[in-house]
Amino acid sequence: MTSCRTEPQQAARTREAGHEPVNEYEREPVPEHARLGLKNYIGQFTGEHVAGTELMIGPLFLAAGVSAFDFIAGLLTGNLLAVLSWTFFTAPIATRARLTLYYQLEKICGRKLVTLYNTANGVMFTVLAGAMMTVSATALGVYFKFAMPELSDTLPTGIGWVAAVLATGALFSMVAAFGYRFVSRFANLAAPWMVLMFLAFGIIGLREMGLTRVSDFWNTATQTIWTGGAPQAGKLKFTFWHVMFFAWFCNLAWHIGMADLSVLRFARKPWYGLTSAAGMYVGHFMAWIAASLLYAVQLKQDPGNTAVLPGPLAYRACGIAGLLCVLAAGWTTANPTLYRAGLAFQSLKPGSSRFKITLIVGLAASVTAMFPIVTMRLLDFVALWGMILMPMGAVIFIDFWVLPRLGMGSNFAEVTGRSFNWAAGLAWALSVAACLWMVLSGRAQIYFVSLPGWFLTCLLYLALSGLQQRRHAAPAAKGAA
């Protein structure tokens, strides 16, 4: 996963942190002189995709009974598809329009629909921040020895757990409300160390699993680590396709969903989208494999202990440094996530106190963090997030590339001065409803449903735009006559 971005975070962050006013080009294309080079993107993608949630996601693959081939081949393929999505979906639009997602959406959908999108984004950010609090709270459990949740737990496991989560949540929320700048700098400082700590988890995990020679890796991987057996109780069995689609769609909202327009609009060249490979293959390949290995070691030492708890997992491998890594990974990613959730909700009522909103969001995230169901089903939550936000990416894609080629107008809301483009709104709502129906009725699993959902949104937006623009043109033509 990632610590992600929402709107209009960049400029607000700069203002609220008390920096010199810096033009973030929120409502204009990024000019030539403000564009960024390749190195910036490699660093940014790598830093953002080694997050606290990687420590949860890796073990959950193993809990789903994945085999070595399905896991590694699935990750290689899925991450490649994610990189290609950034390169061929997001970057070409970002480097042509050079607008933030927010502004691009506002031009197409209108202010009110964008507000609705931000609300959905804010809710998702809040839940994700809760998952990161959970990750960090498990580090406290190593020392305070309170009962921590099992893989199948859905409710808080006791007063110790609740107290640890609330303490973590209160600390994270206060820091997010007060000191975004400090933690953002700390996150950048910690990034190289954190990447190497994940590598250390992997190397130690491999040795603990009995690997003594690199040449024996595949044998150990297939026979001892990812054996492809039955999944843990209550978990779905994962195949190559599950892993591939999860790796591809885990950041669906960012690439195909176009949230990274805001980031890649600064790129000098569209092919800088390829730098997402640094984040994918370090964070969503190496880190997931390493975290998965830690869980394999736990199952080897105590097959009855199926709990996925990053704190104990990391402590067993790397001692106190491992615990610090869990705390830092959770903290540095929960902080911007809370901050961005606050910004998303603040956009509903411009002028309201971001400080207060961030604290309220932090409280809500802490409450969700108490319930382990969210974290223990993180794979489902991430897939759900992508499914809900992806349709807006499809709307932008069609509006930017297809409508002008069919003789229709782009940026309908801006051209007509409307605050709600019902064609986009309806395409979004119908697509999400159809995807949910497919999942709830058992016709498709949540990991796969976003692909047909994308095509459905495209078709719906095309058809509804045709209808809308014809209806809009008719009175205009009548008036002109």
Added chain:
Amino acid sequence: MKTIAKIISFIALASAVALPLAFFADRLPLASVQSGLLAATILWFASAPFWMETRR
């Protein structure tokens, strides 16, 4: 000062890789690796702020 800090940071990061590799090669027990990783962590956070640009 910056150069010394950079060297210390580099040693810290190199240790974070070398120590687990030493464990993998059966050259170091896990307890020593864990202590070494903690030392590397402290060294990194003590030295990197002197030279690393963290404002993005």
